[in-house]
Amino acid sequence: MHFENGEISEEYSAYIRKKTVFIFLVFIALILMIVTSISLGAVHIGFIEVIKTLLKNSDSRQFELIIWNIRLPQTLTAVVAGAGLASSGAVMQSVLRNPLASPFTLGIAHAAAFGAAFSVMILGTGVMASSLNDALNISNPVVTLSSAFFFSMVTACIITYISKIRGSSPEIMVLTGIALGSLFMAGTMLLQFFADDVQLAAMVFWTFGDVARADWKDFYFLSGVTLCLLLYFLANTKNYNAMDMGDETAKGLGVKVEIVRLSAMMAASLATSVIISFIGIISFIGLVAPHIVRRVIGDDQRFLMPASILVGALILLSADIVARLVLLPHVLPVSIFTSFLGAPVFIYLIIKGYKK
Amino acid sequence: MILKVNDLAFHYKSHETLKNVSFSIQRGETTVILGPNGVGKTTLLKCLNSILTPQTGDILVKDKNIRAMDIKQIAKEISYVAQKNETARITAFDAILLGRHPHIRYKTSPDDLKKVDAVIKRLDLSHLCLKYLDQMSGGELQKVSIARALVQQTDLLLLDEPTSSLDLKNQTDILGLIRHIVKGHNIAAVMTMHDLNTALRYADQYLFLKDKTIYGAGKINEISSKMIEDVYGVKVEIVYHKGFPVVIPIENLKAA
Numbered sequence: 253m254h255f256e257n258g259e260i261s262e263e264y265s266a267y268i269r270k271k272t273v274f275i276f277l278v279f280i281a282l283i284l285m286i287v288t289s290i291s292l293g294a295v296h297i298g299f300i301e302v303i304k305t306l307l308k309n310s311d312s313r314q315f316e317l318i319i320w321n322i323r324l325p326q327t328l329t330a331v332v333a334g335a336g337l338a339s340s341g342a343v344m345q346s347v348l349r350n351p352l353a354s355p356f357t358l359g360i361a362h363a364a365a366f367g368a369a370f371s372v373m374i375l376g377t378g379v380m381a382s383s384l385n386d387a388l389n390i391s392n393p394v395v396t397l398s399s400a401f402f403f404s405m406v407t408a409c410i411i412t413y414i415s416k417i418r419g420s421s422p423e424i425m426v427l428t429g430i431a432l433g434s435l436f437m438a439g440t441m442l443l444q445f446f447a448d449d450v451q452l453a454a455m456v457f458w459t460f461g462d463v464a465r466a467d468w469k470d471f472y473f474l475s476g477v478t479l480c481l482l483l484y485f486l487a488n489t490k491n492y493n494a495m496d497m498g499d500e501t502a503k504g505l506g507v508k509v510e511i512v513r514l515s516a517m518m519a520a521s522l523a524t525s526v527i528i529s530f531i532g533i534i535s536f537i538g539l540v541a542p543h544i545v546r547r548v549i550g551d552d553q554r555f556l557m558p559a560s561i562l563v564g565a566l567i568l569l570s571a572d573i574v575a576r577l578v579l580l581p582h583v584l585p586v587s588i589f590t591s592f593l594g595a596p597v598f599i600y601l602i603i604k605g606y607k608k
Numbered sequence: 609m610i611l612k613v614n615d616l617a618f619h620y621k622s623h624e625t626l627k628n629v630s631f632s633i634q635r636g637e638t639t640v641i642l643g644p645n646g647v648g649k650t651t652l653l654k655c656l657n658s659i660l661t662p663q664t665g666d667i668l669v670k671d672k673n674i675r676a677m678d679i680k681q682i683a684k685e686i687s688y689v690a691q692k693n694e695t696a697r698i699t700a701f702d703a704i705l706l707g708r709h710p711h712i713r714y715k716t717s718p719d720d721l722k723k724v725d726a727v728i729k730r731l732d733l734s735h736l737c738l739k740y741l742d743q744m745s746g747g748e749l750q751k752v753s754i755a756r757a758l759v760q761q762t763d764l765l766l767l768d769e770p771t772s773s774l775d776l777k778n779q780t781d782i783l784g785l786i787r788h789i790v791k792g793h794n795i796a797a798v799m800t801m802h803d804l805n806t807a808l809r810y811a812d813q814y815l816f817l818k819d820k821t822i823y824g825a826g827k828i829n830e831i832s833s834k835m836i837e838d839v840y841g842v843k844v845e846i847v848y849h850k851g852f853p854v855v856i857p858i859e860n861l862k863a864a
Contacts, residue, residue: 267738494706496696503659504688506680506710550697
């Protein structure tokens with residue numbers, strides 16, 4: 253394989269083309285899944301009608317109300333949340349050089365959940381109700397997010413510190429994640445113990461991560477923050493690739509390793525915090541999506557990151573569709589299905605070996 | 609002179625590792641840092657390109673103090689091959705291309721590709737270009753790491769025990785290659801090493817570390833059995849076989 257005159261060789265082009273085709277196919281699948289998600293539910297709406305309604309060309313007021321007020325925000329929230337969690341997992345796995353790292357396995361998701369619950373209950377930044385879809389209505393997203401972010405960052409800093417002094421072996425990271433996750437779950441349980449009936453019901457419903465509870469206002473906030481973070485991750489893929497070669501090699505290549513690692517953990521924690529603050533704990537997307545992508549196109553972050561974003565969105569959206577349809581007319585929280593998918597993958601990784 | 613170190617000292621928390629270290633390196637020379645385990649060879653190498661920051665002392669690369677340089681500027685002047693090669697599911701080509709990281713601002717240019725291509729040809733790595741790092745042998749990985757360092761196009765190459773996990777053929781291939789590149793490009797290489805015989809065969813200059821500081825430095829053929837005994841505590845004899853010096857241990861002084 254040669255690069256005469258600085259031109260890419262045909263073999264390398266073909267190798268890159270395979271990765272690009274995979275990303276393109278996942279993108280097409282995601283578009284189709286978005287239309288399917290809007291189409292399916294307690295009221296079935298045909299594909300043509302979905303497209304006509306989205307183009308504001310529908311005759312049915314009922315369809316317009318269902319799509320614009322319920323299904324579209326729910327669908328887009330699933331896409332954004334899936335993308336944010338998957339990219340957070342991919343970036344944590346890279347900067348900690350740990351294939352089992354993800355917001356959920358490291359306890360960051362539980363810390364963010366505790367922070368958000370603390371803000372809503374103690375600081376009064378949200379209104380709780382005892383129903384599944386309106387369990388929590390966040391009136392002050394900035395304070396709620398700040399609280400969730402604060403506790404998730406505390407966890408991220410502890411993880412980063414432990415990885416520095418003890419090495420970031422998968423065993424140490426996961427055990428630390430279990431300890432920290434348990435600590436914050438205990439904190440959340442303490443809040444629940446002192447909650448009244450309505451607050452208790454709301455917190456329990458809220459811990460069932462569910463994309464249905466986000467409205468347009470939530471979605472705009474969620475997507476604004478997440479989009480900025482995704483762009484940040486994509487802009488740093490070359491640094492993450494260098495860090496995949498080891499810290500010393502990365503430093504030798506001019507990468508400010510400590511700064512890149514800390515800022516990546518901060519950004520991933522922020523993405524996790526904003527997602528969990530609005531839709532509750534969604535487990536395993538951050539672990540499963542990057543691993544599926546790694547199996548297909550490898551660890552090159554230039555392709556891994558965009559592909560993980562799309563696959564994460566696709567998985568969460570698919571899980572949400574199943575959650576909506578499996579026990580019609582009842583709608584189940586999507587986190588149940590992401591756990592059904594994620595837990596076996598996690599066990600598979602442990603059994604088969606998790607060499608990155 | 610390509611590198612000058614003045615009165616360098618480094619300690620990990622309260623543990624003093626290096627003190628009063630001063631030496632210089634010339635172009636076209638391969639220098640080997642020798643000494644017993646834990647004496648600070650790797651620490652010294654890491655100080656030279658700011659992976660570790662010495663508490664005192666100055667390191668001048670082409671008369672520029674690296675304390676005043678950004679990490680990316682340092683990476684344009686000094687390349688580093690770590691002792692342990694981490695693997696990932698990325699191709700050898702992409703791993704070698706990472707060597708252009710300090711030079712690439714936004715996008716890989718045709719010039720970057722030409723430089724990578726030249727090094728791949730020189731190291732005869734064409735057949736490995738599309739192979740994933742996690743499928744490679746130790747020798748192949750080491751060659752890729754050296755290729756990445758060469759693609760950085762620096763005047764100073766630092767190598768931490770480049771042959772520690774290699775078989776005899778790969779050892780001779782890689783050290784021969786480094787020596788050839790150093791002479792051919794008129795750059796300099798500094799490497800840490802345990803094997804005295806390999807050092808005697810492939811280096812131009814030596815630097816012995818003992819008791820946290822430099823015990824001796826000079827031309828490689830000036831190494832004497834007395835020096836080796838003083839540094840390692842092992843009685844040795846240096847004999848010549850077909851013109852090459854060979855160190856033969858006679859007895860362990862401490863055990864005796």
